[in-house]
Amino acid sequence: MEIEQCDVDTEFLYGKLEEEIYMELPEGLRELLELAEAEGEDDVVCMLLQSLYGLKQASRVLNETIDKHLKSMGFEPADTDPCVYTRGECEDECIVCLYVDDMLIASRQKTVIASVKAGIAEKFRIKDLGRARFILGIEIDYDMERRTLGISQKAYTESIIKKFVDQG
Template identity: 35%
Template structure:
């Protein structure tokens, strides 16, 4: 780290400061935070998932706690409220944090919990509605299937004339396909085939 103006001594202009800890906003700050969190949570007995490094699990006498970390947001899930309360209390002793209560939304995905039927559901209806407005598709005809039977896309339907290419520059096709891919990966695997088809052309 270079010395800030006003701290440079005559004849020692080449000296630098030693940075003892990461500063918020630096590119390495998030990595530094992740390493610290990982060490702290593992010291409490959580095991990191091999395939999904942001997922941690702790099992103790039939009580299970899952912890999902996304940057500095934490989602706790478990089968015993008392056990989760203990985990939260321990985390609050380690970090400055705020408990937002039962999760309703995570990363723009709505969590719908039906206690009576003991079910959990995920919904991206708000995201999809915003996406439809963004691409001026809010008045489109709704259908049960994401891809109509008998529709065949091919290279022959691609742009041919310079005028068609110019007209297409004003249509955010790639962006729309990317938005569909996000929904597909999060909550809508049923549109996978259709997204695959439209992303080819």
């Protein structure tokens, strides 16, 4: 089984908002505010047309967008975990695990993984990270001779120990 990883770039810009959200002008747009005030406008705000990082609904909107695209590619979410998607059977089976903008894509066939990445890239700009080595604080170790895969949270454990040692 091959497991590869990719990351959606500028992930929160892909989702479309269903509700109207207004925000104050950001720092870089003060000149526009001064221009608007000169024309008699007192309170100038921006209406967001798409999701942005930091909105409380941003992750939900992104998940709905990716979910819709994966389903259009023939993937079905698992009943037990809606962030795990499957498609195909036997040698052509592919599994996609999704955590916000991080994806693991697993299959016995590298060509299947490449095809899935290409399908995802039709909608989203992705960073292809190759073979999965480290995700969500978990290190993945492959032993191809023994046909085994091991996982470890050594780095996380060491960071916890360091935190407590530093505190005294």
